[in-house]
Amino acid sequence: MSAKALHAIRRNSASRIAADGFAPRGLSTTVAVEKLRDMITSGELPPGSRITERAISDRLSLSRTPLREALKILESEELVVLEPHRGALVPLLSEEEVDEAMSVLMALEALAAPLVCSRMTPEQLAEIETLHARMVAHFEAGELLPYFTINQDIHRAIIDASGSHTVSRIYRRESGRIQRYRFAGNRDMARWRRAVYEHELILDALRQRDGELLKALLQAHLRSGWKVSRERLGETLPQAP
Amino acid sequence: MSAKALHAIRRNSASRIAADGFAPRGLSTTVAVEKLRDMITSGELPPGSRITERAISDRLSLSRTPLREALKILESEELVVLEPHRGALVPLLSEEEVDEAMSVLMALEALAAPLVCSRMTPEQLAEIETLHARMVAHFEAGELLPYFTINQDIHRAIIDASGSHTVSRIYRRESGRIQRYRFAGNRDMARWRRAVYEHELILDALRQRDGELLKALLQAHLRSGWKVSRERLGETLPQAP
DNA sequence: GAACCGTTTTTTGCATGCTATTTGGAATGA
DNA sequence: TCATTCCAAATAGCATGCAAAAAACGGTTC
Numbered sequence: 001m002s003a004k005a006l007h008a009i010r011r012n013s014a015s016r017i018a019a020d021g022f023a024p025r026g027l028s029t030t031v032a033v034e035k036l037r038d039m040i041t042s043g044e045l046p047p048g049s050r051i052t053e054r055a056i057s058d059r060l061s062l063s064r065t066p067l068r069e070a071l072k073i074l075e076s077e078e079l080v081v082l083e084p085h086r087g088a089l090v091p092l093l094s095e096e097e098v099d100e101a102m103s104v105l106m107a108l109e110a111l112a113a114p115l116v117c118s119r120m121t122p123e124q125l126a127e128i129e130t131l132h133a134r135m136v137a138h139f140e141a142g143e144l145l146p147y148f149t150i151n152q153d154i155h156r157a158i159i160d161a162s163g164s165h166t167v168s169r170i171y172r173r174e175s176g177r178i179q180r181y182r183f184a185g186n187r188d189m190a191r192w193r194r195a196v197y198e199h200e201l202i203l204d205a206l207r208q209r210d211g212e213l214l215k216a217l218l219q220a221h222l223r224s225g226w227k228v229s230r231e232r233l234g235e236t237l238p239q240a241p
Numbered sequence: 242m243s244a245k246a247l248h249a250i251r252r253n254s255a256s257r258i259a260a261d262g263f264a265p266r267g268l269s270t271t272v273a274v275e276k277l278r279d280m281i282t283s284g285e286l287p288p289g290s291r292i293t294e295r296a297i298s299d300r301l302s303l304s305r306t307p308l309r310e311a312l313k314i315l316e317s318e319e320l321v322v323l324e325p326h327r328g329a330l331v332p333l334l335s336e337e338e339v340d341e342a343m344s345v346l347m348a349l350e351a352l353a354a355p356l357v358c359s360r361m362t363p364e365q366l367a368e369i370e371t372l373h374a375r376m377v378a379h380f381e382a383g384e385l386l387p388y389f390t391i392n393q394d395i396h397r398a399i400i401d402a403s404g405s406h407t408v409s410r411i412y413r414r415e416s417g418r419i420q421r422y423r424f425a426g427n428r429d430m431a432r433w434r435r436a437v438y439e440h441e442l443i444l445d446a447l448r449q450r451d452g453e454l455l456k457a458l459l460q461a462h463l464r465s466g467w468k469v470s471r472e473r474l475g476e477t478l479p480q481a482p
Numbered sequence: 483g484a485a486c487c488g489t490t491t492t493t494t495g496c497a498t499g500c501t502a503t504t505t506g507g508a509a510t511g512a
Numbered sequence: 513t514c515a516t517t518c519c520a521a522a523t524a525g526c527a528t529g530c531a532a533a534a535a536a537c538g539g540t541t542c
Binding site: 054 | 492493495
């Protein structure tokens with residue numbers, strides 16, 4: 001329909017090359033989502049911080065358009081809050097809000113547990129065992145951060161073994177949303193040791209494919225982990241949003 | 242960094258004025274999300290249909306930029322699927338996928354029921370009673386569509402009364418995602434009459450603030466409603482995604 | 483010093499147009 | 513007839529620039 005003859009002779013500036021000298025892999029928006037998600041869940045962008053589009057788009061060496069798309073995605077994951085005409089900020093969650101999310105995670109684990117026990121494949125079990133071994137290794141080396149990461153992976157792998165895409169998706173999203181706040185609990189050495197032991201029990205329940213036991217163990221694990229984190233955060237967190 | 246001197250002397254076209262002669266209320270992206278969500282959940286854009294950016298942006302009289310942002314939001318609600326470089330399409334859910342979502346809704350109702358009974362305010366109860374009365378009126382008038390809409394509102398209002406923002410949010414999202422597939426069940430007259438009766442029971446449980454009873458009733462209600470819809474959809478739906 | 487108000491500066495919202503990728507189809511060969 | 517290759521049209525991805533809203537500033541008055 002439109003004439004394509006009149007081209008301004010101007011190349012796009014060399015913006016596809018990021019600051020580190022490598023062209024980004026994949027689509028800009030996707031890359032931006034992943035980087036921002038990391039920055040938020042890792043705490044590099046702490047709760048309460050403002051995100052100005054230009055600053056971040058410069059930092060990720062892309063234009064505002066894909067960055068804005070990324071922010072919209074993160075908003076619907078509730079990892080950022082967008083205020084009209086005022087921009088994005090990382091939400092500061094209250095203890096009650098994390099509580100709520102923990103309840104949902106427990107409900108999802110209760111829903112998933114029997115499914116996992118009836119539908120988990122031997123490969124999935126083996127995968128979980130491998131992750132567990134690696135996690136224990138990090139525990140014994142006292143490496144908190146990799147321990148925590150693999151810990152999350154294990155819980156995700158268990159939920160994934162339920163075969164319910166819907167449950168997996170929601171679990172992932174909600175657990176990512178509050179991840180930052182749960183981290184505090186692992187700094188307690190007694191709790192840490194106890195958590196590893198609970199993981200052993202969970203693994204046993206998986207091997208025996210005992211759905212009821214698995215459900216009980218998962219919920220107790222989540223509950224007691226959060227209890228410790230909550231105490232740790234008591235000073236830092238506000239009482240109401 | 243870049244020179245700002247060279248301006249093409251061109252006004253933005255009068256595109257803020259929509260086809261109906263009214264300027265849109267609120268932000269374009271928000272408007273686009275709401276309109277598209279309606280178009281999808283109502284079936285105006287049926288599962289399987291492709292959405293080309295230009296066609297829809299013309300139809301909603303806005304540019305591709307806010308439309309693309311809207312699509313990203315809808316994607317993370319799983320109301321559309323975006324294939325890289327190929328655009329958006331409305332996903333066709335299999336029976337199993339709707340099943341999964343129904344399980345999640347039931348789990349959320351189970352989680353919410355006791356909270357609702359302990360935290361619901363008298364105003365919230367009154368609000369639900371009002372909605373119920375209106376719903377019954379539509380039932381007696383044989384008006385299926387408004388009945389169905391208010392039905393959804395009642396379930397949302399019950400969940401909202403739990404006071405858990407997290408549960409409300411997830412319930413809303415998942416129930417919207419499968420809404421299109423649940424509609425079929427109400428075409429069965431026997432089921433419809435039965436459903437209204439079940440709502441009476443649910444209302445009683447709310448009045449008595451009996452959490453266990455409420456939980457049981459809600460779950461039975463959801464289960465039997467979906468059972469009928471599933472039979473209706475049996476012919477139309479594929480077995481696997 | 484604090485509160486008010488007009489002006490400048492910054493930042494978001496959006497339309498536009500170019501580039502890159504995909505696709506549909508014609509032309510070619512087996 | 514069918515598969516293959518190549519080209520053109522269509523369409524998504526993204527950078528850019530302008531308009532408008534919000535924030536920051538500066539000066540004035542109380």
